[in-house]
Amino acid sequence: MAEAETIHDVIQPAAAHAHAPSVAAHHHGPPTGFIRKYIFSVDHKVIGIQYLLLAMAAVLVGMLLSVLMRMNLTWPGTAWPLLEILFPIGAKGGVMTPEFYLSLVTMHGTMMVFFVLTTAPQGGFGNYFLPIQIGAEDMAFPTLNMLSFWVTFVGFVALIAAAFVEGGGPTGGWTGYPTLSAIGGKLNVPGMGSAQNLWWNGQNLWIISIAIFCVASLLGALNFITTLLNMRTRGMSLMRMPLTCWSWFTTAILALLAFPVLLAAGVLLFLDRTADTSFFVPGGLSDGTRVLTEHNGGSPILWQHLFWFFGHPEVYIAILPGMGVTSHVLSTFARKPVFGYRAMVFAMFAIGLLGFFVWGHHMFLSGMSPYTGMAFSVLTLTIGVPSAIKTFNWIGTLWGGRIRFTTPMLFAIGFVSLFVAGGVTGIVLGQTSLDLSMHDTYFVLGHFHLVMGVAAIFGMFAGTYFWFPKMFGRMMSERLGKIHFWPTFIGVYAIFIPFHIMGIVGMPRRYASFEEYEFLRVLDPVVLFVTIAVIITVAAQFLFWYNFFWSIWKGEPAGDNPWEATTLEWSTSSPPPHDNFGGRVLTVYRGPYEFAVPGAPDDYVMQTTPDAAEENQSPLVQGGSEISGNGHNGHKH
Amino acid sequence: MDTMVTNTRQAMAAGPGAVTVTRPVTPTRTARFGGNGPSGSNGGGSGGDRRGGGGQDWTPDRYRIGMWVAIGSILMLFTALTSAYIVRAGLPGSNDWQPITMPPLVWVSTALIIASSFTIVASRKALARDEMTGYERWLWVTLLLGVGFIGMQLLAWRQLVGQGVYLASNPHSSFFYVMTGLHGLHILGGVLALAFMVLRVRRQRGTSAGQGIDPKRRVATDVLGIYWHFMDGLWVYLLLLLILWR
Numbered sequence: 002m003a004e005a006e007t008i009h010d011v012i013q014p015a016a017a018h019a020h021a022p023s024v025a026a027h028h029h030g031p032p033t034g035f036i037r038k039y040i041f042s043v044d045h046k047v048i049g050i051q052y053l054l055l056a057m058a059a060v061l062v063g064m065l066l067s068v069l070m071r072m073n074l075t076w077p078g079t080a081w082p083l084l085e086i087l088f089p090i091g092a093k094g095g096v097m098t099p100e101f102y103l104s105l106v107t108m109h110g111t112m113m114v115f116f117v118l119t120t121a122p123q124g125g126f127g128n129y130f131l132p133i134q135i136g137a138e139d140m141a142f143p144t145l146n147m148l149s150f151w152v153t154f155v156g157f158v159a160l161i162a163a164a165f166v167e168g169g170g171p172t173g174g175w176t177g178y179p180t181l182s183a184i185g186g187k188l189n190v191p192g193m194g195s196a197q198n199l200w201w202n203g204q205n206l207w208i209i210s211i212a213i214f215c216v217a218s219l220l221g222a223l224n225f226i227t228t229l230l231n232m233r234t235r236g237m238s239l240m241r242m243p244l245t246c247w248s249w250f251t252t253a254i255l256a257l258l259a260f261p262v263l264l265a266a267g268v269l270l271f272l273d274r275t276a277d278t279s280f281f282v283p284g285g286l287s288d289g290t291r292v293l294t295e296h297n298g299g300s301p302i303l304w305q306h307l308f309w310f311f312g313h314p315e316v317y318i319a320i321l322p323g324m325g326v327t328s329h330v331l332s333t334f335a336r337k338p339v340f341g342y343r344a345m346v347f348a349m350f351a352i353g354l355l356g357f358f359v360w361g362h363h364m365f366l367s368g369m370s371p372y373t374g375m376a377f378s379v380l381t382l383t384i385g386v387p388s389a390i391k392t393f394n395w396i397g398t399l400w401g402g403r404i405r406f407t408t409p410m411l412f413a414i415g416f417v418s419l420f421v422a423g424g425v426t427g428i429v430l431g432q433t434s435l436d437l438s439m440h441d442t443y444f445v446l447g448h449f450h451l452v453m454g455v456a457a458i459f460g461m462f463a464g465t466y467f468w469f470p471k472m473f474g475r476m477m478s479e480r481l482g483k484i485h486f487w488p489t490f491i492g493v494y495a496i497f498i499p500f501h502i503m504g505i506v507g508m509p510r511r512y513a514s515f516e517e518y519e520f521l522r523v524l525d526p527v528v529l530f531v532t533i534a535v536i537i538t539v540a541a542q543f544l545f546w547y548n549f550f551w552s553i554w555k556g557e558p559a560g561d562n563p564w565e566a567t568t569l570e571w572s573t574s575s576p577p578p579h580d581n582f583g584g585r586v587l588t589v590y591r592g593p594y595e596f597a598v599p600g601a602p603d604d605y606v607m608q609t610t611p612d613a614a615e616e617n618q619s620p621l622v623q624g625g626s627e628i629s630g631n632g633h634n635g636h637k638h
Numbered sequence: 639m640d641t642m643v644t645n646t647r648q649a650m651a652a653g654p655g656a657v658t659v660t661r662p663v664t665p666t667r668t669a670r671f672g673g674n675g676p677s678g679s680n681g682g683g684s685g686g687d688r689r690g691g692g693g694q695d696w697t698p699d700r701y702r703i704g705m706w707v708a709i710g711s712i713l714m715l716f717t718a719l720t721s722a723y724i725v726r727a728g729l730p731g732s733n734d735w736q737p738i739t740m741p742p743l744v745w746v747s748t749a750l751i752i753a754s755s756f757t758i759v760a761s762r763k764a765l766a767r768d769e770m771t772g773y774e775r776w777l778w779v780t781l782l783l784g785v786g787f788i789g790m791q792l793l794a795w796r797q798l799v800g801q802g803v804y805l806a807s808n809p810h811s812s813f814f815y816v817m818t819g820l821h822g823l824h825i826l827g828g829v830l831a832l833a834f835m836v837l838r839v840r841r842q843r844g845t846s847a848g849q850g851i852d853p854k855r856r857v858a859t860d861v862l863g864i865y866w867h868f869m870d871g872l873w874v875y876l877l878l879l880l881i882l883w884r
Contacts, residue, residue, distance in 0.1 A: 141700050219711050227704045231697060257707060268816065277806040279734065280726065298734035298809065303725050307718060510857035568812060 031579035041151070043143035045578060048150050049129030050472065053465075055150075055157060056121035057546075061456075062161075063112040063541055070105050071532040075096045077514035091169050103172040104203065108164055111207065112176030114315065115214050116157055118457050122322030122628045124153065124221055126464045127249040131470065132223060132324070133570040134243050136234025136587040138580045141227040149220035156213035163206035173206035174511065176308055177279035179301045182207075183273045184294050200275065208271045215264040218256050225253035234569075236589035240346075241608065243568045243593040244339060247346050251353045252318050258357070259314035266307035273299070280304075302367055309360035316357045316453045318411035321349060322458020324391060327413045328457045330463050331395055334410035335402025336604055338594040341394045348387035348394075355384045365436045374433040381431035388424055392417065403597075403604075407564070408482030409467035415490050416459040422494070423452025426501065434592075441511075444504025447497045462489075465549070468561045474575040475556030481548040483542055492538030499527045526579025565605050568593050572609045650810060662805040705861045709868050712824065716872060719820070723813050727883060736808040737884035740877075741797035747790035748877060751825075754783035755870040758863050765859055768851055773859075774839045780866070781836055784829040791822050810884060817876050825869055831862055 032038045036627045072081065079321030080095035090261060128146065132139055140146045143393040164170040173182030182204055229250050233242070277295065281304045284297030332339045339345060361369060361377030395417045404410065426448040429435050439445060469477045503524055508515065515528075562571040569589070573582050587609050595606040648778055721791075761776030795815070805815045837860060 142704060177878060223704055223707050223711070226707045227700055230703050231700045257711045258714050261711050265715050265718035265722065268820070272805070272812065272816065278812040279806070280722065280812065284732070284734065298729065298732035300729050300732070301727065303722060303729075306725070308721060310718070624774040 007541050010194055028434045041149045043049045043139070045128050045132050045140045045143065046134060046472075046577065046581075048146050049127075051150050051451070052120055052124035052128055053126075055154060056117050056125055056461075059112050059116035059120065059157065062618075063117060064542065066105050066109040066112070067480060067540055068535060069097070070102065070109065071526065071535050071595060073102050073105075073513060074515070075528055075532040077516055090381050091449045097513070099513035100169060100172060102259040103174075103511065104164065104170030105346060106511055107174050107207070109209070111160060111171075113454065114175050114319065115211065116160070117220065118319035118453065119214075119256075119315070120153065121461050121463070122326070123225075123249060123252050123318065124150065126245075126326070126461075126468065127252070127322060128221075130468065130570055131246055131249050132228060132232065133573070134246050134568055134579050135229065135232060135237050136569050136582070136589065137223050137228060137232035138582070140224050141231055143219055143225050146224050149217045149224065150536070152213055152217035152220065156210045156217060159206050159210035159213060163203045163210060166203055166206060166383065168202045171203040173204060173207065176312065177207065177211075177270065177304075178308075179270065179273065179299075179304050180283070180286060182300075183270060183282045184286070184296075187344070205271065205274060208274070212264055212267045212271070215260040215267065218260045219264075222253040222256040222260070224441075225249055228256065229253075234587050234589060237569075237608075239342070240593050241589055243325075244328040244342070244345055245322070245325040247349055248321045248323075248328075251349050255314040255318050255321070255353050255356065259311045259318070262307055263311035263315075266304060266311070266520050269307075270304065302364070305367055306360070306362050309363045310357070312363065313360045314353070314356045316449070317353055319453050319457045320460075321353065323416055323457045323463075324349065324420075326464040326467070327395065327416045328391075328398070328459045329568075330409045330413040331398045331417075332402075332594045332596065333467075333564055334405045334407055334413075335399050336405070337398055337402040338592075338596055339394070340397030340400075341390070342592065342594065344390055345394055348390040351387040352384060352391075355380060355387070359384065362431055363438070365433050366440045370435070378431055378433050382428060385424075385428060388420075390423075392421055405468070408477070408479055408486060409463045411486045411490075412459050412463035412466060413485065413566050415486070416456050418465060418490075419451050419493070421458055423448055423450070423456060423497075427452065439504060441509055442504035443500045443508045443510055446510050447500030447504060450500065451493070451497050455497070462486075462545070467564065468570070469556075470548070470559030471570055471575050471577070473553050475552050475554075476557055476559050476563060477548050477552040481544055485544040485548065488541035489538060492534055492541060494533035496531055496538060499531050503527060562607075565603070567595055567605050567607050569608055572607060698853070698860070700758075701857050702864070705864050707866070712868070712872075713818070716817070716876070719813070719817055723817075723879065724883065726809050726813070734771070734808055735810055735884075738798065738803050738811050738814060739801075740881060741794040743790050743794040743797055743799075745876060747787045747794065748873065750783050750787045750790060751870050751873050754780050754787065755867055757783060758866050762859050762863050765851065765856060770839070770851070776835065777832060777836050777839065777859075781829065781832040784825060784832060784866075788822055788825055788829065791818055794818070809814045810880075814880055817880065821869070821873055821876055823874075828862065828866055828869055831865075835862065 032042065032044075038044075042048060042051075069084075070077070078096060081092065081097075082095045084092040084097065085095040088101065091098060092106065095107075104114065128140070169183070171177075173179075227240075229246060269278070272278040273281050273296075279296045279299035281301050282294060282296035282299045283301060284299070286293045286296065328339050359377055359381045361373060362381045365374050365377075367630055399414075426444070430439055430445060430448055466477055466482055469475075504563075506524055508521055508524060515524075559575050561574055563575075564571070569587055570577070572587060588611075589608045590611050591606060593607055593608060595601075595605050595608075598606050726732075729735075757776050757780040761773050764772030764776055766771075795818070798811070798814070803811045805812055815871060838855075845875075
């Protein structure tokens, strides 16, 4: 794919303009026509918004799935007539079958992890703001960028389709563990993907969807890395980049190295399902009465290794952009430079690097040597160090600041809170001896929902409220934003703190109901409490959506720099013109977070503001006319 | 040829307040491609990441970086397969691993792909000397060798099938088919790119006579060369893995 793009970009314009070969392939005027402008756009800003809208659709689905799960857990066996219309087999008579519940779990996890947590922070905000924050006109490979969005979209469609095909949705969970994911279709259990059709069953479509998503993510990562390395504007040295750019860069590297592994594993799993190979399916697999398949000799543990070699970096792919946004927003609204910028960068890289060496902590109970478990355990706990550096630096950034409690600031502080609350239980789960009893219980659910799920979502909320004025030229309602914040913040704690308690009591995850477990009856009120909290929290999100879409058309006009922020995206109009800076080439004179600089006229100094001594010689933006003259003299299409 | 034509942008990069340290312009690889022929005005930046311009000029660096990054991800794909292969081969308690004998045709395909690495270098060298006919001829040879490689791999599959060794026969044969298949797909991508470039040469021949060689063609040839060598090396590696680790 990559080479095709290269060739296309290299050759295409040259052929058309043999006389002006210096004109960049993507260097064109704004496109006209609806399809070129909004659908198959190569503008990174449009693509960023497309990613965000896709993530919003996915998060809506994922959220409603979690409501369905709560309904079944709280009121098992109840008939929900509406459900039968949508899923006549999975919810016969409106009562969810356990298999249907399992497919809800799978769809919820896959939807959220891939199409929300991976898509929005990186594909959405990263796409929109990485080029602008480094002063570039667009991504390095705009056509590739468009392609990566639309490939992602195809993956999304495949995943949705997986839920509706004959035989029911995928049931392997977002981790797709064999043997269930490998032979589910062959067992002839209704609702387990047991379609007559060998190819178009839920679990196959799940694998196809994930494989497509892998390819799209790789294309995106390629673009991000090249853009950041190659397209920074004058004076934008690496250590002058906003921490958001660092986080997208780290995330892109993680994606680049992790997704191919999942792709390879997916190919092997797909062959196990469709071509009777034995990569992951062990021999002599039996349900107690008969041998189930012809397979021999494979190893389900092999899948776990491959999956988690991808899966653990994936967790950081979800959370790192949130860390970047949080640092960015905290500094802006505390009116202070980020505390320990360098340490933040190195901590981010350390987290990314360590993320590749801890996958085994997901498999403590899969049967591994105690020594291996020990090594993974120690490495896992080591991640606490860079995480703590980041947390202390966030607090250091807030300390003594003149804090402006805007909505994005509230969500950024919420991020820190959730990251700490979810992170400390990682210390518990990272130890083999404690994990023995916590593994596969609601304690794990509580841990990762707080730290990678909700914290990352809070990062996205902070990013949305913060950058909305730049993206749409209008402010979101602060009042609605704060009304949205509090129920969300309290709500997620009300949901996930009880999860920890349920886990300690011993409630296993992925079970469709707990009616038959006498020792869990004591938790009934907690289960009900959580469900009520879920409904309230989910309802509060519609305030966000209302605010979002209302503000696009009706919000107060924002101006170029409503937050009095310093980075390059605030040096251009809101929304930015097609080429981001209207033909100007910005020069960067300083680091990204120069707030409260002694002697400066305002309490913030933009990155484009020259030093006082040079002010006479060099205008704020150099040579705008020269550049536009130089840059715009050719190729427009 | 090796002089970098100074353009407005570079002059500005050295201007007041610019942070970029003006380095003496040395004939780097970048400069060689960027500063060639009548199109030298696009500069090529002073080393990629320090360049100004907000991405308004294309730089050869962009495509080279992109290719290396892409190679990084392809490498990870085959690293994952390798580790799966090694684990599966040494799986305790599993006795279904039966090493297959390599179909003889893989040696032919190996010879073809190694030869193609030399021919693509020849085409690049011809382009560096501005010899379009030699360039085109070697590109054609490389393309044919690439197509030949894919054909030989497919025939090698037929040979295996003839021996009664299928995808699901045993884990070693499964990995053989998967690895050759995925590698073949990547070669196919390279072949399509080669075909595209060859056809472009033909189409351009009438129009751009006397215009000098488009620097983008040089970059495309360069980048494709990197990819092709990588695919060549990858195949030799895969073959050695499949033969030696069994």
